[in-house]
Amino acid sequence: MYQQSGVNQNQRARESEIRTDPSAFSVVPVVLIVGQHADAVVAELRHSAPGGEHWHLTSSATPEDALRLTFAPAPDLLVLQVDASISETHPLFEYARLAWPETFFLLSTPCTREEVQPLFSQYGDMPLASPELASLCAAIAHEVATLSHGSLRGLSLPSFLQMMEWEAKSLAIRVQCEQDWGRLHLKQGRLVDAYVHQQQRYGEAAAFEILNWQDTTVTIERSYRNEHDVIGQPLTSLLMEAMKRKDEGAHAKVLRLDDFILDKESKEPPVLEWDQAQAALPPTLFPAPIVFPSEEKSSVTIPQFNIANVKDTLDTALETIDGAIAAALVDYGSGMALGMVGNGVHLEMAAAGNTEVMRALVGTLKMLGIQGGIEDILITLDKQYHILYIVPSHPLFIYLVLSKDQSNLAMARYKLRTLTQDLNI
Structure with missing residues (x-):
């Protein structure tokens, strides 16, 4: 020194x-x-x-x-x-x-x-x-x-980036995970460049990789690479695209040849109940219904494989959407809930009450002659958001309750859109 x-x-x-x-x-x-x-x-x-x-x-x-x-x-x-x-x-x-x-x-x-x-x-x-x-x-x-000191751990990186955007900060965010580290460079709150050390990636590809990391530690540094906007996209668009890529990776199933090879020491194949056997097969393995011939020449047709059932969809909503408290899938024709998860809200009563809200809005739009379908209804309370998200091509909506302080409304709506696309009834 x-x-x-x-x-x-x-x-x-x-x-x-x-x-x-x-x-x-x-x-x-x-x-x-x-x-x-x-x-x-x-x-x-x-x-x-x-x-x-x-x-x-x-x-x-x-x-x-x-x-x-x-x-x-x-x-x-x-x-x-x-x-x-x-x-x-x-x-x-x-x-x-x-x-x-x-x-x-x-x-x-x-x-x-x-x-x-x-x-x-x-x-x-x-x-x-x-x-x-x-x-x-x-x-x-x-x-x-407005200085930040030390390292931060256990926080949502997208939420932290949005906070830096609101504060119009010019800085670098060093992100450390178990296998690698990188930097996100901001200029006046805009994400302009990124770097991943191990693979020597820069720009947009590096930003998407960092945004998909889990269990990260964040350190605030001065940025020496924020003068030029290499990425060229708004932060909201980057975050939504990163969430989409993460969802696609989570839902992708890798099919291995070993999954269809019996153990050489096994004398006969294992006996499975029908639901287990159906779940063990990928949905595109047999594109047409399969007919099993018998001595009486009768047949049994295998039903189409479901990508996700109601409970899985609602559980995923609660696990992956920040601030989610409760969720339900509601038939707005009858006002009945087809599935419910979470607590803190009387979901059966909420399903019936919000069905009336949905019917009233549909009737109002019809009287006004406004064309086009409803995508969602947002109800903002002092400490909560309530979202009624329409399931395309079905008389159903997902009712989601969010904590206002812990949620990101834009990402919650994006996640709901993704979940409804995967929902088969």
Whole structure:
């Protein structure tokens, strides 16, 4: 690590304070201000920023002096003050690329975004702030308030990406799973590039692979690859396509030759009940009904193999849709529930009541002369969503109850569409 030289006593004292209190790093932000007016910025932050008197603030007059400072851990935020144009390469950014991957930057300059675009092309997008003292301190306080610290585990990666989109963040999300790791690069909340390490994949293919990983650990880093939008799709479209690919992979059945070969030591084939024998055969193995001839020349016809029954569909809805509490398949001709799973809702009563809602809406559309079928009905409560999703070509709807805080409405509706396509009655 760099040795200290040319740094004033106040800088050394503040640096010593940072190193000797490592327990504060997880909750107290470490901010490095670099520029000729850095001391004035530090003084103003301690006075005006919310909680600023408790921050670990270090100032340095030049980038060269900043590189001689020793940080353990690295700064959470580095504020660089420049009075004129800045070169495309910069020693502080180059050092941070290798040693401080989780350090975020704020550039304070009178230049426009177009004038510093060459720097962004080299080091990725970063926020700009006015050099005026009050505006700069307000920008620093905003960045500190939205910093993310450490690693996150056990969260829904799609939901986390949507949160970053709402916050319009420019950063990299390092995603670690058991067999591989990769990065998702965001610019102002938009997913613009991705990378998978083991297979050296980039762009859209890498993004879809990461979005299908399970049991991941997420770390927030600065992005050096978010200046160009390589993927070129909205985040919602990417998430829906990733869910579709995951569903297709989950429903695909791999047929092996061993499944149809009897054990060599077996004298005779195993005896199965008819339902077991039917379930053991893939649906496309015999495209036409099979007739078993007998001595009396009578025949038995094998019924068509069902892809999914009602219970399997409802169980899948509860297991795979975030925030799902209860679900039922309802015949809106009679108001009766054909299947129910979950708890917290009187599903039989809900089936009858929502049947009246469905009938009333169908009648209203007919009176108004509005053409076209209903895809779904959404009922929004204080803490829940209730979705009535029509099963195509059947007088049925899936009634799904979602926890508002834990669900993603767009993905829930997409999942319901996929499940109804696989539903055979």
